[in-house]
Each structure stands twice: as C-alpha cells, then as structure tokens.
Amino acid sequence: MLELRVADVATPCAGVRSVTLVGDGPLPSYPPGAHVGLEWAPGRLNPYSLTPTPSPRGPTPRDLPPGLDPEEYHLSIALRPDGEGGSRRVHALAPGDRVRATPPRSSFPPVGTAAHHVLVAGGIGVTPVLAHAAWHAFWGNSFEVLLVQRPGVTPHAADLRALAGDRLARATDRTAVPALLDEALRGAPWNSHVYTCGPPGLIAAVAATARRAHWVADRVHAEPFVHAPATGTPFTAVLRRSGREVAVGAGESLLDALDRAGVAAPRLCRQGVCGECVTEVAAGRVEHRDTVLGDDERDGHMALCVSRAAVGETVELQL
Amino acid sequence: MTVPEDVASYPFPLPHDTYRISANVEEAGVERATEAGAWGSTMLHVGPDHAEAIVRRRTIFGREPRRFVAAPHARAASWDAMLWLLERMARERPGEAQLEGDGARRRWRNHRLGVEAEFVVGDDASLPEHPLAFAAAQVEEDVVVLGDRGDALWLDAGLVTAASVWSLAFDAGMSFAELHRPVPGDEARRVFERAERFLLRLHPGEAWRRLNWGLQLDDEADLSLDAFPAWGPRRAALDVVDPGREVFLRTEVQHLVKLPLTGSVLFLIGVRPLSLGRVATVPGWAGRLASVLETLAPGTSAYKELDTLGPLAAEWLRRQAHAPAGAAAT
C-alpha cells in the first residue's frame, strides 16, 4: 500500500470533489485508464481513476508522457449519498489528511494497435477518458471524444476541450445521444476501437450501436463506474477454516454477505475484473460471472464479488 | 577452497531430482542461496565477462539487423521498457550507471561501457537508435516486449541474440499461445495458458522471474535458428570427446516485468552456460542434473532436444561421482 497525503482538494462542479495526493517523492507510474484503490475504512477500498496532472498549459504538460513518474495523483470523485461510504469519506478529506492506496492498477488501457480511438464519457466517467485523451495527445495518436453531459455536472469538461479541441463532440440532451454515437461509430475509420466510461445505460448504448455497425466485440471496451449488482438466487457459503455458514440473500453478492458477517476477504474492483477476491472453492458448483478466471482456473476458484453458487448448490470456501 | 565466481553466483535451476515443465515463477530481486553460493539479488546480471557479452551481441546485431524487431505500435512500450531498464541498472549499480533528470530531458551514463547519452522521453529523434535497441545495448539480457491487448499477450518488439532454437524474426507478431505451440503435450500447454493469465493479471511495476534450462555443446549463447549453420552441424554430429569441457548446462534467467507506463510485459532472458566440469564441482548439482536427465519424460526430452545429449551428460556426471577427487576440475 502507498502512504499518501492530501495536498489539495477542490470542487470542480457540484457533487464532485477533486483530490490531489502526494507521497515522499515521485509516485509509481501508471498506464492511461488506471485506478488506485483508495482505503476509506480499514480494509475497505474503492477504485478511483487517475487523471492527468493539470497545468496552466492544459491538463498535462505536453513534454512528458502522462503517467510517467508523477509527483501527484489526481482523483475526481462523485458523491454517492446512498453509497457504502467511500465517496462520503473522500468528500470529507482536507489538506494534510493521510490516506492509504494500492499502487496503480490497470483495467482500462488503450489498445496500441488501433488506428483511431473513440472515447465516450458520461458523467464522472470522464476521469479515465481524460487520461486516455492526454495519452493520445502526447503520443500523436488519432482520437476523438464524445462527452455525454448534463449541464453543470461534468468535471473536467474544460480540460477535455483543451486536449481534444475540435475532436470533442458533446451531447447535453439525452435524446441527442443515439445520433451522436451512430455518427461516430458508423463513420469511424478502419481499425478503430471504442472505449466507454459511464453509467451502464451508456455502455449498453455504445455496445449496441457498435454491434449494429458490425464492430466485433474485441473493438468495444468499457469501464462501468456503477457496480452492477451481483444478485440471484439465495445460497449458503460454508467457510472451511472457521466452519461458519454464511447465508447469501437474493439481493446481495457473496462478498456483501461476507462483509455483513464480518469475514475479511480481499477485493478491489467488485466487478469480476481484477481478480483480487479470487478464492479457492473446496466443494460446490459455481455459476461463474467474472471475466478474470481462465477456464482451467474456474475449476476450484471463484470471484467472490460477482459469482454465486449454482442454483441449489452450497459452496465451501477456503476462508 | 574458494568457489570460483561463475559457480558461486550460478543460478542452478534444478531444485529436485526430477523435472517437469512448470511456470515456476517467483518474486524477482530476491536472493536465493545454493549449495555453492547465492544468486538473484539483482535482476540485471553483470558478470566478469559483461563487456565481452555486450560486444558479442552488438556484433551479431550489427551483422544481422533482423535480430531486432519493433512494431510501430510498440513505440510507447519501447520507451517504457527502456526507462525501466536504465532505471533498474542505475539502481542496482549506482557507482557504474546513472540516470538523471526527472523531467522530459534525461541523461544516461554507463561508466562501465563508456556510454553517455542525453535524450528527451518520448522523442525518438533524441536517441541514436530505437529506444529498445538502445536499452538492449546497455544490458547482457535479451529483451522482448509483449503487448497486452484483447486478453492476450503479443510479441511486439525485441532484441534477441541468444535465442535457444527459435528466431525472433519469425516469432514477431505472434500471440503468447502461438509462441508456445511447440511445447510437448496438453499438460505443458496448460502450464503456458496459466502463465499467460498470470502475466495478464500482474499489476503495473511488478517483477517476477523463472529459470529455464537445457544442455548445449560449447558455451556459445547464440543458438538461434538464424545462427543454425554455426552450431547445428556440430550438434547433429555430436562428436564429443570430453563432455566435462564440451557440454554445458544452459540456464536461462527469465524476468517478467509488467511495465509501469503501458502495462506491456518486458521479458528478459539472461543466458548462463556452465560446463559440466564446473557443475561437477558441486556434488549436489551433479547428482540432481544426472537424476533429472535420467528421468525426463520423453516429450520433454524431445522438446529440449536431449534425447542423445541427455544420456551422454548423465553418464559422464555419474562417472565423476565415482572418480577420484580432483578429476572433475577443468
């Protein structure tokens, strides 16, 4: 874990807090679209995207690759009053406060072979998209940005404009989104990739538009910032080490149920992507919903955050 | 009796009396004790013949430019690899190499090789050659950059002058699965599938290592397909007179680094040949190598091209164990 100090806080727009974190000297480099897991309560981490260092000349100095040997980490976090508490804790941070975070994790990188990158951002999803845009601007890659914005609530809109110039298109009205996506994706040059960060509805709309324009799935990338609930049929998990039984309700994930029972389990993305919560399964068939385990690894392991026992099964975990 | 340096620092690769292909990865940079000494506290090897090794690979690369490949899309990853290698060298050998400057302009000094260069990060024109070729000229290890995309790794760039029966120019552009297609059997294939998943899941900046091994004639590290005319006929003829001097254990110290800026994987291969005569000076090593060679699965033996050389080496090692003390010294 990195021991960091809050150097500055700002409110770029209503409901969003930007936080500048520093360490002792340069911090670990990170790829575009990377996040850190910020510890908001002991053992509880939330992933937040790293955005490029702002500067008077734009969001990043053009003379150094974004993400290389940063002096500071910049995060912008939307307040979720009904969330578990992570965003409320971040919004309460003040300069001088100490926080702990994982080193950068990469889950949403650009595809280097693309001839053109279409970046789609909705709401606070602008944060990794900003990092992608800064990266492409530095390396001279072809890109465009589609920003779905409700007036007044998108941070970094000015930063994006500074980076992307006339390569930025905006929809401020929900009804304008389909046409914006359609035009961009049907007209995208050969060998484009599209990257979306935003609410599930926007991600689904981009995927559907791309599919209609005959894009193959490997060209469509997304990072959801609202966790899809890992719900399903209730089941029981037996913890081998303690012999305890934990009942998992229909409306919660196995990880939620373990939290409720006070059982410590590692986790980070809570989307079945990062692999942090992968746990050994001693018995019971699993309905796998993650995207991290290979077929041979699924035999005997599960991602606690999204996967569940198969209907009618009990899973026994090495926990 | 003092143990000679090449033996004392040798990364002997066989911890058990039997061997099967496995991922066998462990954390990089951690010192590991052996019966003869220790190795592994650094990731970049600098041995007594460091300068010769560097000149040797320069000569090969100068003569055969196809020992270097770099896809145009590997530009950022190549800079990432270069900065990682120079920083690593400076950190491990602060008296011999320095990388200064924290902005875009950096100055590299490698006193051991007499290299001084100033460059601008990301500006290809500020270097005398491709960033990956520049970095590869500062280290003994072969370097390969694997891009991470579409849930797979792809050979995007590299400078390799000591391949063991493969060719970088042919393998360029292949996926990790395609690269390892010649491995023997389903079990070995699954090992490489797991290895790829492991590499894809590493976090930026993490570094791991593994050892690979084989036997070869003479101590020439370049057993690439490209150089086949130089070593192939001799290997086929197998006219070995003195196995203690002519047969070498070839250990490859492989490092796997998830590069911090791009998430590409930097694969470093350091080749360490050690004559059987030297191996025999450490009785534990000689015994284990002989035992491994005697019990190798047929598929693995064929894959490593040990069907003839293996029994020959094992027999010689067994004979040394019964020979009078001092007979094995070379």
Added chain:
Amino acid sequence: MPGPDVSGPPPRLVLAVGERAGAAAAERCAARDRVRVVVSADDAATVLDAELPRLTTGWRIVGVGTTADAAAVRAAALARGALGEEVTVWPLDDSWRVRVHCGVCHHQGESRRDALAACPACGTALAVSDQESRVHGAVLGVPRA
C-alpha cells in the same frame, strides 16, 4: 466508403489472388462486397494500403486464392490492424502447398506440407514444421543439418 449498411451481414473487402480466385470470389460475393483481384499475393499489401483508408470499422476482409496466397492476404490484413475475427480465407485448393519461412535467412518460398525442402535463398535444408505465423502467413522451415 459509406458507413456499413446496418441491416444485413457485415460488408466485405474480398481480395482475390489470381484469375481463378477472382472468378470464385465473383461467384460467392454479394453486391455490397468490394472485390479486388490482384495478380500476385505480394500485391495484397499495396491494395490494402489503398483500400483500408476508404473503409470504416465494421468491414471484414476475405482472402481468396491458393492456401498460401489466401494466408498471405490474411497476414497483410493482420499487419494492418485487422483482428482475427475480421479476416477469413477461402482457399481454392486442399492446402498441400504452404508458404515456408526459412528460420535461418527469413526468405519465404512455397513447399509441400510435412516435407523437407532446401531454402531457395540460402540453401539450408529445411523441415517444414506445423508452427504457423499468421502475421507472416507462413509456417516455419526448421533448419536441419
């Protein structure tokens, strides 16, 4: 090129090597497909460089010709950023001739599968292996002493 017509299957750029391949392509193609016929597989790269900037993402590429020629078209498409799923080949023969990449001098020539051949450039005896490089559109010729 206009954006793809979203109502039907993906539009295709069909690259046929040789007259016979051109005829086969014409027979199998729909009106929406673009068919280009080249004389030699070596021309595939040039044609793709001219065609691809006019296409949008969503187009597929088809290589038509002998097994070796179709593989060469696929290789040229992959080298220009096509994903495996976007490229198909329609081989005209039953694949007993392949392009062989010499492991020593990297010359490419054609040979029978599972055969021993001499590299026409450097003369090394090669065993035609089954290790295939899709980006070279060739299998490895392993040198033999």
